Amino acid sequence: MKPFKIRDIDIDPPLILSPMAGVTDYTFRRLIKRRGGVGLVVSEFISVEGLTRNNPKSKRQMRFDEEERPFAVQIFGGQVERMAMGAEMAEEVGADILDINCGCPAPKVVKNGGGSGLLRDLPRLEEILKAIKRSITIPLTLKVRTGYSDSTINVVDVAKMAEQCGVEHIQVHGRTREQGYKGLANWDLIREVKQAVSVPVSGNGDVTTIEYAMKRWHESGTDGILIGRGAMQNPWIFRQIRDVIEGREPYQPDLEEKRSVLLEFFSMCREEMPEIVALGKMKQLAGQFTKGLPGGALFRQTLYHSHSAEEILDNITIYFEDLRAGNRYGDGRIEADADVIDSCEAFTSIDVKPELTEAAVLG
DSSP states (O other): OOOOOEETTEEEESSSEEEEEEEHHHHHHHHHHHHOOOEEEEEEEHHHHTTTOHHHHHTTTTTTOGGSSSSSEEEEOEEEEHHHHHHHHHTTTSSSSSEEEEOOOOHHHHHOOOOEEEOOHHHHHHHHHHHHHHHHHSEEEEEESSSSSGBBBBBHHHHHHHHHTTTOOEEEEEEEETTTOOSSSOOOHHHHHHHHHSOOOOEEESSOOOOHHHHHHHOOOOOOEESSHHHHTTTTTTHHHHHHHSSSSSOOHHHHHHHHHHHHHHHHHHSHHHHOHHHHHHHHHHHHHHHTTTTTTHHHHHHHHSSHHHHHHHHHHHHHHHHHHTOOOTOOOOOOOOOOOBBTTTGGGGGGOGSSSSSHHOO
């Protein structure tokens, strides 16, 4: 396991923050990047329909900071001309890499020919990739699922075609479109893609622990690993995996550092967005982050019912002071793994009131 290149861009370490709609925005990417161990961060997936029609939200989604580099913008859509225009706009804002979403299973995306809908129309996907390749000079990459359904697994053919079109990195989510986010990702198919093409291949699916990451990496032989919800549950997971790769004991944050991360994220959100949106983002992260912490369920519910920044800050202080003092918080139970979330359906899988989400407030 070693760093790899996307053309002349070093992905070091070979660990990628997987794009998640409504999650991997400007604030969250920087939070994760600052914890260390991330070789590449990717934007939320961005609609080229909005981007090329000057939608403020779509343009805002391309914003990034120098500390995030290397940085990839991911776009989706089904229209050749607009995909090429969107790719040009991503290059103009300074993105290092342009990534195409060919994996989102959301019906509203698929019915318009985007996301995993392209897996049913390979001639159109080929036309899109060739048009984008002609339009930009930065590397072009592809995020893809294993197929549209179990009966139409075609990821190897898609990967071969993409390589011929000039795609320089292929990221495979080991589920079909019909599978959505249910069941386990098929890393055997990811391995088949790696064996079928010469460009770097990275795998995605179910990586929420160091042990699982290392197991799937060894079995699949991929160049890189993408982590999505695992980063919400554990912002240090990239650093910990890098430690293991380099022969060190994985870093273990203490309670004070876990508290500081929540406070840092909330502070960043409040700087970037209206308070009601910041509250929703904080509750969203807490829904994943508090899994694995004693009494996390009660703490999460307490945050969900907080209606101001002051309430959230007070509740965070109380919770971590109780833990530090060895007091029992709630039932003291440590919960099982969090619900699966990934890519374009992140918001629909988190128990946050819809009126508090950025998507609802900012449109």
